[in-house]
Amino acid sequence: MEKIQQKRLPVLVVTGFLGAGKTTLLRNLLRQSNQRLAVIVNEFGEIGIDGALLSSCIECESEQFPVLELANGCLCCTVQDDFLPTIEKLLAHPNPLDGIVIETSGLALPEPLLKAFQWPQIKHRTHVYGVVTVVDGEALAAGSVLGNYEAIEKQKLSDPSLDHQESIEDLFREQLEQADLVLISRSDLLNNEQMKSARQFLAEQIEITQPLHLPSILKMANGDISPEFLLGLNRPDITDEDKEEHHHNHPELIAASIQLRGHWLKEGLAEFLLADVIGPMALIRLKGRIPIKGKSRPLQVQAVGNRLNLWFEADGLANDQLELVIIGVKPEADKLKLLLEMNNQD
Numbered sequence: 001m002e003k004i005q006q007k008r009l010p011v012l013v014v015t016g017f018l019g020a021g022k023t024t025l026l027r028n029l030l031r032q033s034n035q036r037l038a039v040i041v042n043e044f045g046e047i048g049i050d051g052a053l054l055s056s057c058i059e060c061e062s063e064q065f066p067v068l069e070l071a072n073g074c075l076c077c078t079v080q081d082d083f084l085p086t087i088e089k090l091l092a093h094p095n096p097l098d099g100i101v102i103e104t105s106g107l108a109l110p111e112p113l114l115k116a117f118q119w120p121q122i123k124h125r126t127h128v129y130g131v132v133t134v135v136d137g138e139a140l141a142a143g144s145v146l147g148n149y150e151a152i153e154k155q156k157l158s159d160p161s162l163d164h165q166e167s168i169e170d171l172f173r174e175q176l177e178q179a180d181l182v183l184i185s186r187s188d189l190l191n192n193e194q195m196k197s198a199r200q201f202l203a204e205q206i207e208i209t210q211p212l213h214l215p216s217i218l219k220m221a222n223g224d225i226s227p228e229f230l231l232g233l234n235r236p237d238i239t240d241e242d243k244e245e246h247h248h249n250h251p252e253l254i255a256a257s258i259q260l261r262g263h264w265l266k267e268g269l270a271e272f273l274l275a276d277v278i279g280p281m282a283l284i285r286l287k288g289r290i291p292i293k294g295k296s297r298p299l300q301v302q303a304v305g306n307r308l309n310l311w312f313e314a315d316g317l318a319n320d321q322l323e324l325v326i327i328g329v330k331p332e333a334d335k336l337k338l339l340l341e342m343n344n345q346d
Contacts, residue, residue: 008127009091010099012230013113015175016134017106017146017168021185024223025134026103033227035098038090039067040083042105083113087122099231100126106146107171110178130233133179135172137186137219140198145172145205176206179215180235180307187219195219196313216309217302256333260322262344263293270308276339278303281331288324289315293345320346 016022030037068086090100104113110131117128139146145168176182184198202217218225269290278286286303297312301324317323322340326333 008125009097010231011117011126011128012099012101012233013110013128013131014101014103014134015106015108015110015131015179017136017172020106020134020136020146021183021220021223022103022134024185025132025183025220025225026101026223028223028225029101029227029230033231035227035231036095038093038097038100040086040090040100040102041067042103042108083116084119084121087126091122091125109171109174111174114178128235130180130230130235131178132181132183132230132233133175133215134183134185134220135202137184137190137195137198140184140201141190141194143197143201145169173205176202176215180233181230182206182215182217183220183225184217185220185223188221192314196315199313216307218309254329254331255325255327256331258288258322258324258326258333258337258340260337260340260344261320262322262346263291263320264322264340264343264345266292266295266299269299270310272339272343273301273303274306274308277326277336278306278308281326281328281336283326283328283331285327286324288322289317290322290324291320 014022014026026039030039068090087100090097102113104110114128114131117123117126136146182202184195184202187195190198199217206215273286277283283303284305286301286308288301289298290301292299292312295312296319297314298317298319298321300311300313300315302309324336326336
């Protein structure tokens with residue numbers, strides 16, 4: 001008797017331009033993860049990614065994990081013909097899977113692919129728990145969205161099925177728009193000033209795309225990111241009812257800002273922001289910088305909902321200047337300012 005999978009199969013989508021570092025990231029993920037993951041690779045013949053690079057690194061107890069190559073063109077343009085039958089094939093796999101990882105080509109628009117998971121055949125059997133966009137740190141530091149325009153243009157010409165003609169810049173922004181996590185590759189090759197330039201360029205693109213949507217942003221060298229972190233992303237499961245609510249019942253959002261002089265302790269700060277600020281004030285976004293006692297660089301603070309990202313980075317402002325912007329349904333700037341004043345270490 002055929003075994004029926006009872007739970008929805010988790011899906012991780014990895015996007016990014018050709019050469020950004022997607023395959024290196026996945027090789028490390030599959031080598032280090034203890035999960036049985038199937039991989040779908042969107043190929044473009046000689047120009048695309050070699051699925052054998054992934055196949056060679058995911059053997060477990062002499063049993064090779066499934067690696068499926070879709071070589072008939074840009075994934076978002078061939079969803080019905082190639083993608084859905086492939087997903088159904090994996091759902092019927094005789095050995096239970098822990099999840100599916102999809103590596104798109106750099107030309108694929110993430111949104112059509114994500115919408116495909118709402119198709120009746122797979123809607124209640126899969127769940128996209130994370131979208132990761134890999135970006136080229138060296139290119140960003142130079143003020144460009146990618147390092148090799150010629151290769152991407154050649155890739156576009158090689159795909160006769162491509163039915164969208166977005167510019168490279170628009171494709172990049174759409175990849176960022178859907179991302180839950182952005183990984184800056186080749187970070188080990190960048191000095192502090194170059195990393196600052198890369199982050200600034202990336203922040204500008206994200207602001208253009210969707211000011212209230214801020215994915216987590218992490219540096220990455222040689223594809224080395226914790227598998228627990230990647231496989232622990234928690235993208236909201238949007239239902240048809242949620243979409244209807246999203247389009248027709250927008251709550252009024254209020255923005256407020258806080259400026260203070262002083263220094264604060266790093267210990268317990270993340271818990272404070274989540275438990276006493278973001279949650280009770282129903283914040284959609286929190287961003288800014290907090291000077292930390294004993295540190296020469298300020299702590300950068302970025303959050304969307306309960307997704308909080310903290311890192312130390314110089315930004316040219318005074319070392320004792322706190323600046324925060326809070327956006328939400330009921331941001332209480334006066335209350336937050338009072339709480340911060342009470343914990344000022346100066």
